[in-house]
Amino acid sequence: MTEKLYENNVLLKNCSCTVLACQEKEGRYLVELDRTVFFPEGGGQLSDRGTLGGVSVEYVYEADGRIFHVCGQPLPAGSTVEAALDWQVRLDRMQQHLGEHLLSYACWKLFGANNVGFHMSEDLVAIDLDKELTAEELLQAELLTNEIIWDNRPVTINYLDSEEAAKLPMRKFNSKLKGLLRIVAVEGADCCTCCGTHPPYTGMVGLVKVIRSDKHKQGIRVEFACGRRALLDADSKNSVLLQTAAELSVKPVQVYDGVMRLKEDMAQLRETVKNKTLQLLRQELQQAAGQALRKTDGTPIIKMVTDDSKHIKPLLTLAGGYTDSLSVIFAVQRERLAYAVAAGHDLQADCRVYIKVLNEVFNGRGGGKVDCTQGGADFCADWQERLQQALQAMQKLQ
């Protein structure tokens, strides 16, 4: 049985201990000690990390009442080693964990919203509430949480029999729990059963910042950050905000308006470019129509070459204006060729016959309806010669 030093003194960063056993498992070594400062993963709180006799402790877990320290190297049973916590990791765990207690308390106290789920990983902390709160209500809960932190109230651990514990004003209590229970109480605020590590004073949490909330089941999921994480989160967002504000030449608080203005400008520009492109394509098609080839029966074949397959659709619409002609539209892009054949509605032509010629000449694929077909092929350097060849074949079609 390992003595859990973290249960009575969460500020203990080191201890001298004896290795009781060390077993190899899947290339790692599971070390058991007579006593430990390492909190094993549990109750939603992540495991501590650190070193044992200089050997890295990657993960700690409890199973069947035994605490296993997962190490990269073996430690001889019977040896005395120094256990040292990675304090930054432990402090982070405690800040997120007690921050979660306090934010849950504030949501419950102010609005009757219960914490029904807790999620904690290296880069996310979130609680699930069983009712929806507005953004304004969440801000109020955030403020109360931080006021309790700034009060620097004591956090006490007591062991009470379940019947005694049930009489306390607890935020949540599982009446099925029996025997001696570990009660964590924040003076004048949260009180609940918990096995995790908590700072002795709320001030150590530093800050709780709600980051976002999203609808989740009947309530919401609230993502937040505490302590150092909250600071780093604010730092990175502030940096992005300042850079963006500088790019927009506005104050940070004006960034949203600045982006909205840019979006409007962009939409107007897109519209202008679209209209100008259409105008240009119309002129080019007109020019191409003036130089149309002729089939043996006299039907004009308009050849239109462009450098963007996005032009094909508007060109097909414009080609509809040439009711007695066949239009062959060809888009040449770096890796891909795209083409279309359209027949004016005064013609009796079947465009599928014409696209077949293009497919054969370019080893491409394509098809469509009688009056309009589209296809494409891989780029080839001799596309001009091949197109010429295809057009000559089309001229001869009956």
Ligand SMILES: [Zn+2]
């Ligand atoms: Zn706790």
